[in-house]
Amino acid sequence: MARVPAGADLELDVQLEGVAEGVLVTASVVAPLAGDCARCLEPFTSVMQVRFQELFAPESAEPADADEQDAVESYPLDGSGQLDLEPALRDALVLELPLSPLCEDDCKGLCPECGVRLADAEPGHEHEQRGAMWAALKNYRAAGPEGSSAGEEAVPDGKAGPERTTDRTDTAPGQAGT
Numbered sequence: 001m002a003r004v005p006a007g008a009d010l011e012l013d014v015q016l017e018g019v020a021e022g023v024l025v026t027a028s029v030v031a032p033l034a035g036d037c038a039r040c041l042e043p044f045t046s047v048m049q050v051r052f053q054e055l056f057a058p059e060s061a062e063p064a065d066a067d068e069q070d071a072v073e074s075y076p077l078d079g080s081g082q083l084d085l086e087p088a089l090r091d092a093l094v095l096e097l098p099l100s101p102l103c104e105d106d107c108k109g110l111c112p113e114c115g116v117r118l119a120d121a122e123p124g125h126e127h128e129q130r131g132a133m134w135a136a137l138k139n140y141r142a143a144g145p146e147g148s149s150a151g152e153e154a155v156p157d158g159k160a161g162p163e164r165t166t167d168r169t170d171t172a173p174g175q176a177g178t
């Protein structure tokens with residue numbers, strides 16, 4: 001979620017217009033933005049610009065007509081001669097806060113394999129699963145001959161027992177003879 005940091009300075013460009021209903025405020029706001037990137041979860045700061053136009057009307061005028069009140073939404077204008085811009089400002093900013101803020105427009109997010117932030121990873125970061133499989137297979141093969149040669153000596157003899165060895169010694173001279 002993105003937010004405007006508390007106590008942050010806002011840049012305001014405000015135009016006040018006296019209209020029949022009250023004061024029409026046209027404002028442009030530049031506010032700092034802070035949040036966590038929705039894709040890569042990295043905290044980031046940014047700037048948002050919001051423009052809004054709101055009517056500030058004397059409160060006494062509001063209860064005149066319920067329908068009209070719905071139609072023209074206005075902020076209260078009290079008789080102090082001061083216009084409190086903050087509620088309108090807050091509403092406008094909250095409306096514009098990005099729901100899925102990104103640290104950069106083209107944030108590549110996190111690697112689905114290992115979770116590393118792709119912007120921080122070396123270019124072309126990827127996991128070649130086939131490569132990993134081949135590597136595993138090579139290791140298996142590398143270990144294989146030793147294992148199998150040891151197996152030929154140890155395992156069949158162990159399993160077969162003395163009878164097989166005698167068979168083998170019998171057939172071997174026979175084959176050599178033919």
Ligand SMILES: [Zn+2]
Nearest residue numbers: 037040103107
């Ligand atoms: Zn990001």
Ligand SMILES: [Zn+2]
Nearest residue numbers: 111113114115
């Ligand atoms: Zn990765």
